[in-house]
Amino acid sequence: MSDRFAENLLTWYRREKRDLPWRKTDDPYRIWVSEIMLQQTRVDTVIPYWHRFLAAFPTVHHLANADRQQVLKLWEGLGYYSRGRNLHDAARTVADKYDGRLPDTYEKISALKGIGPYSAAAILSIAFNKPYAVVDGNVIRVITRYFGIEEDIRSASVRNRVREHAEELIPNNEPGDFNQAVMELGATVCTPKNPQCSSCPVSAGCIANQTSRTDVIPYKSKAKKIPHHKIGVGLIVNQSGKLLIALRPEDAMLGGLWEFPGGKNDTGESLEETVIRELREELGVEVRVSEKYMQLKHAYSHFKITLHAYWCTIISGNPQPKSSEKLKWVSLDELEQHPFPKANKILVEGLQNMQPEDLKRFLIK
Template sequence: MKQQDNQRFFSAELLRWYRKERRDLPWRRSRDPYHIWVSEIMLQQTRVDTVIPYFHRFVDRFPTLSQLAEAPEDEVLKHWEGLGYYSRARNLQSAAREVVERYGGEVPRTKQEVSGLKGVGPYTTGAILSIAFDQPEPAVDGNVMRVLSRYFCLDDDIARPSTRISMEDRAQALIPEGEASDFNQALMELGAMVCTPKSPDCPACPVSLHCEGRHQGRERELPVKTKAKKAKPVFRFAVIVEGKGAHAGKVLVRQRPDTGLLAKMWELPHVEVSDEGTWDNPAAGALMLEEALTEEGVRIRAADEVIGEAQHIFTHLVWKIKVLAAEAQEEAYVADRTAYRWIGPEDFEDYAWPNVFRKLLTEYFIHAIHHEAR
């Protein structure tokens, strides 16, 4: 089959399949560019089923781009809590403020303007312009690169930036005139539902008839992708500091700095240790916690018994955390420090937590409440 005929076959059959089989997703129910933008940012590194309730809650609270721009950052982070990769939420709000200031609150319609917004890369630019405005721009993510690699039997390493650029050119050539919105969503849908990473369902694929990867028996080995570096383990001791007197039943927590990893979120106080050997010594961890918090003006007495373990997985590293118990000294002074708060179960939902600390504190409060009830 000639290349041009093959491209027409691919586009026509894919669109026919999509219009019959597409999932009913909340961000597909309108062409609102703001809603499409929010959904695409949320869907980065996150499964559709996970995103749906977060999307509803987010757009219910911030129904317009202007309302998102005006909201306190802490509230935006709270409504993002649990999705992870919190820089996405901060960048989204920063970009919303830029749209309000520069474009009167209307999402711009040119590639240069959209791609210039904070946190908006080539894929999100293409998704907004094509889905919301039906512009013939490619939106190439991992799903799309997998489909195209298999269909055209491409050996290019999809981890390389040059491959993404060539994939964008190939995807753009496939977009039928006036069909950019449905076509790009169809391509993503095929990769998510049929042409999956490990078990492609070739019999259910609408374009398998001319899929060169399937013909050559290579559908399970494509696409070619160099493996990412293994996430580096980082060992930490955290502490649950129990209050007494006026703060009985409460726990001491602190807010992270304004910039950097998990910026402005709340956490249990913790310290990093240099190696796993030290991490296996809770007595050393107790001493390190006492010294570290003293430097911040917070005096505690930590026990050398591990009361819990958890981990927090980032793209490039993994926090491995052991939790110790402690009591505060001079707690009236502690309570006045701006980076620290005493919080109880009744205050817990007022703060935005990384998942690992949400889990640890939830377990602690549940155990404490059950213990009190006995």
Template sequence: MAYSFSQQLLDWYYKNKRDLPWRQTDSPYEIWVSEIMLQQTRVETVIPYYERFLAAFPTVYDLADANQQQVLKLWEGLGYYSRGRNLHQAAKMVVDHFEGSIPSDYNTITELKGIGPYTAAAVLSIAFDKKHAVVDGNVIRVLTRYYGIEEDIRSGKTKKKIQTFADDLIPFDKPGDFNQAVMELGATVCTPKNPLCNQCPLSSDCVAYQAVKTETIPYKSPAKKIPHHQIAVGLIVNQQNELLIALRPNDAMLGGLWEFPGGKKESGESLTQTVQRELEEELGVKVDVFNKFKELKHAYSHFKITLHAYWCVITTGNPKPISGQELRWVSLSEIDQHPFPKANKTLIEELHQMDNSDLTRFVNS
């Protein structure tokens, strides 16, 4: 069955694979960059980021020599920013400890920051022809349907079973193509909803297809309810018509990105009280809070937020980076040079739409 599965799949892949930029290279560095970007991110979204990133950092030496702000600015909007920070740190490790060569064995490559079992298997198989089977969401869907696995795919036991099947199926010859073929099938044919079974090279032996269970396999137990937080931030303008921004610590979520200072609303306080408390805790200043500038919603992987931005004026104290790494006053013409999370970036886009020759007049208007 293993030979039949792999051969049919590879025959299909060579005829139907998408023309993607990371499939035009045998560079371990370029393949590694693509695999990091593709984690939890759609191919269509990744392509322009991948091309811009490699144009800026064509070699691992270029990436290692860059500063983190340059890396995060190019990553801006791609999300899961720890991927970019880890990739940057790992590039430094490759240059410092491996003479610029991506390690080609499993134990060594997993020592690099941000490389876990999936990424290691992908890079080693695609770049070095090593027999390591990848298991991502696409692979899980293909194999659970093919073998008729109806257990909960959130279960560690089920994941281990799927990994065993993948390890048994992957051939010694062209393991990288095989891994890409399974993922390609899951992405383009064996889709979550309305799979194109009539176009699948494996349908004649697929248990879920034969049993008409493609809509119920794979089974995933309900996720926990996603929390929703109210976040309030302050837009502070100085006499030079500059806005105050704060750099998030590297060990925090969205670390290394800039933001407008503020934070999560606590029980029993108003949004304006949230701004006052957060700015005193973060910056050591007291502020008067005036008109709301904007309210917007944003979803992260494990929670959602509504972001409320208020114009503020400092009444007592000078801002200091008590809880962050750095504070900076920037004009609107300079602000786009800094990497921001998506929600803050949306606020900046709104600020650019205003007649912003004198931001101070909007504070009390």
């Protein structure tokens, strides 16, 4: 019965809830950081990042006073880097405008960068004990199954119905635990595949369970296939044995992270020609492409790449940041101080296993 949904769920939650680090604090700032990191990201992935981030920035003021590169270095590998940039910006707003204290109204907290409907409800309910219902992927799955909603969950109308159900079910006394309990149920019991209905505290009232339709609810229309690109990048060494890296613009994909210069292979063009063209466009230099250093596959959120990295020698010109924010020559040891996206990080890790002397044969002549 839905009138006992919250009661049964909360009893289960108190017994089964996982021992997560952000459940041991009542500091709104720490809860805020956890909710941003948890967007589209699994609990097990977030835990070490959360510890490192809060060790470096124990208060809103520490984060507000940090520089961007330090914030992004701590976000390196976590993905969706605009989350880190927006969190940093929002911390500065909270420090300046609210004296370091996160506001506790839906309107004010939603105005902060990176806080949308989910995060606002999560923070207000968990940190401030206010009865705002969260709607995330877990809640959508639990609610559509429980009420037997079979329409496409991509549609806004379904998401609104889910939100209305959640708002109807959430109790006024412990809204934070209720929200976390629904999400916990979705993450551990009411899973996308092979849900463990025999262990579910609300299975008795669940329509999908009663009708054996958990395999088709929730329904989601197929995603479009994502494209695959070939990428060519250049590794350039100067006479000090340093490598050239480029900083991506703040508003771009992977903004604020570093990379080896290069770009997308055009059809009809060899990869060597791609590297020559891209370095001409990006750096304003002419290069000779020598041997391949590494080749790797990587999947971003909306396209896949095969990345080909080549050792290059500058024939003429002096590198200028024509399409990047800035350029920098760094030693093998200095590489690790900079935040790199995953695919470039693979290249960096390989380079760090080289000896500096091994770079000599790729020096500019």
